[in-house]
Amino acid sequence: MAIAVCPGSFDPVTHGHVDIIKRAAKMFDKVIVAVLVNMEKKPWFTIEERTELLRKATAGIDNVEIIGFNGLLVEFAREHGANVIVKGLRAVSDFEYEFQMALTNSKLNNEIETVFLTTSAENMYLSSSIVKQVGNFGGDISPFVPECVHDEIISRIRQRSEAK
Ligand code: PNS
Numbered sequence: 001m002a003i004a005v006c007p008g009s010f011d012p013v014t015h016g017h018v019d020i021i022k023r024a025a026k027m028f029d030k031v032i033v034a035v036l037v038n039m040e041k042k043p044w045f046t047i048e049e050r051t052e053l054l055r056k057a058t059a060g061i062d063n064v065e066i067i068g069f070n071g072l073l074v075e076f077a078r079e080h081g082a083n084v085i086v087k088g089l090r091a092v093s094d095f096e097y098e099f100q101m102a103l104t105n106s107k108l109n110n111e112i113e114t115v116f117l118t119t120s121a122e123n124m125y126l127s128s129s130i131v132k133q134v135g136n137f138g139g140d141i142s143p144f145v146p147e148c149v150h151d152e153i154i155s156r157i158r159q160r161s162e163a164k
Pocket of ligand 1: 101
């Protein structure tokens with residue numbers, strides 16, 4: 001069985017993430033979405049919240065499982081029997097960072113391949129940071145996030161901005 005891991009911080013999930021997960025699910029028997037810690041980012045949502053939002057946003061896709069994990073991606077992949085990592089690439093600006101991660105992961109475990117999917121044209125500009133920034137200042141985030149998790153995301157963003 002071909003198992004792929006779709007890793008990310010998903011802080012929070014966007015249409016761009018769901019698009020990549022859906023397309024990966026067509027290519028592999030099983031896709032495990034790994035909600036991980038990116039040490040370079042300060043998350044707004046806990047791993048549990050991010051995992052729950054992703055579960056709701058991908059509920060209609062049969063061969064997708066969402067798991068939160070605090071550790072190395074290659075370790076996660078090994079534990080779950082996955083030898084492919086799938087990541088979305090938006091623009092040239094993503095490339096250097098993604099290339100660095102792919103090479104690091106292959107150095108840590110050379111049996112794991114990283115495959116890049118080109119982001120769909122309509123999601124090219126989209127990121128979790130955009131969602132947080134627009135939501136924080138009272139803007140409409142509905143074009144950017146799945147409808148089923150919109151209210152949860154916006155109330156969490158408001159809660160956070162009120163606490164400041
Ligand atoms: O969505 P992101 O923030 O671009 O995803 C980055 C992520 C979470 C996949 C990356 O930071 C990661 O793999 N974190 C787990 C720790 C790890 O394995 N680091 C080594 C790879 S550089």
